[in-house]
Amino acid sequence: MKRLEGKVALVTGAGSGFGLGIAETFACEGAKVVVVDINEAAARAAAEKIGAAAIGVAADVSKAADVNAAVEKALAAFGKLDIVVNNAGISHRNRPLLEVEEDEFDRIFAVNVKSIYLFARAAVPLMQDKGGVFINVGSTAGLRPRPGLTWYNSTKGAVHTMTKSMAVELAPQKIRVCAIAPVAGETPLLATFMGEDTPERRQQFVNSIPLGRFSTPQDIANAALYLASDEASMVTGVVLEVDGGRCI
Numbered sequence: 627m628k629r630l631e632g633k634v635a636l637v638t639g640a641g642s643g644f645g646l647g648i649a650e651t652f653a654c655e656g657a658k659v660v661v662v663d664i665n666e667a668a669a670r671a672a673a674e675k676i677g678a679a680a681i682g683v684a685a686d687v688s689k690a691a692d693v694n695a696a697v698e699k700a701l702a703a704f705g706k707l708d709i710v711v712n713n714a715g716i717s718h719r720n721r722p723l724l725e726v727e728e729d730e731f732d733r734i735f736a737v738n739v740k741s742i743y744l745f746a747r748a749a750v751p752l753m754q755d756k757g758g759v760f761i762n763v764g765s766t767a768g769l770r771p772r773p774g775l776t777w778y779n780s781t782k783g784a785v786h787t788m789t790k791s792m793a794v795e796l797a798p799q800k801i802r803v804c805a806i807a808p809v810a811g812e813t814p815l816l817a818t819f820m821g822e823d824t825p826e827r828r829q830q831f832v833n834s835i836p837l838g839r840f841s842t843p844q845d846i847a848n849a850a851l852y853l854a855s856d857e858a859s860m861v862t863g864v865v866l867e868v869d870g871g872r873c874i
Contacts, residue, residue, distance in 0.1 A: 628656030629855040634704040636660040638687050639714030641668025643813030644763060647843025648711055648850045653679045655851060660700040687714045688736035693744040709854050710749050712742045713763040720774035720821030731777050738781035742788055757800035759854050762789045764805045766869045774821060786865045793863030802862040804853045809869035811841035836871030
């Protein structure tokens with residue numbers, strides 16, 4: 627039997643990168659998947675690639691109306707919602723903290739942190755009685771911060787704390803909440819993290835990872851699959867480092 631057979635999952639930021647890898651892997655393991663991305667074309671293309679088990683939904687995860695609509699579309703298409711993966715995230719370009727403007731700061735916190743609050747409000751009532759799983763994608767940036775990314779790092783620290791607090795508060799409702807802390811990976815955000823995408827800068831980042839490589843969407847998808855599956859039925863409140871040893 628497939629590990630997510632009969633489950634319905636909603637994955638944000640699933641038009642590319644880690645989110646796409648998670649959506650594809652969940653579908654391969656039997657889940658129906660709601661592919662959510664701010665880029666409608668990317669969301670639809672990803673869903674078409676996955677096939678009949680997926681639908682593509684455009685949404686700005688920082689806006690309550692968009693979040694509520696995405697959850698409603700999940701219910702309309704598949705009748706329920708068992709798993710929410712809060713993967714959508716953005717960063718400011720790697721640079722001194724005083725150079726980040728207020729509107730950019732606000733946007734980063736809205737996408738990376740407020741979105742989890744909004745999806746909790748929309749999805750927890752659907753899971754109450756029968757249980758469910760939230761997986762929040764944090765980062766090694768919230769555990770071992772790199773200079774030049776102070777405000778991004780701070781959002782991921784918030785994600786980790788929110789995960790733990792949600793886990794203990796929602797446990798009586800049989801809702802598990804876990805986080806994944808990936809190290810830098812081959813995603814559209816990589817150049818933003820580095821500040822400049824040069825071979826030398828890439829090597830500096832790789833050198834900070836003991837296993838000697840960036841993470842891949844499949845690495846993160848494998849971790850998310852375990853946390854979402856019944857194999858992890860006694861696991862909640864964890865921040866699982868998928869980092870090649872970066873945080874040691």
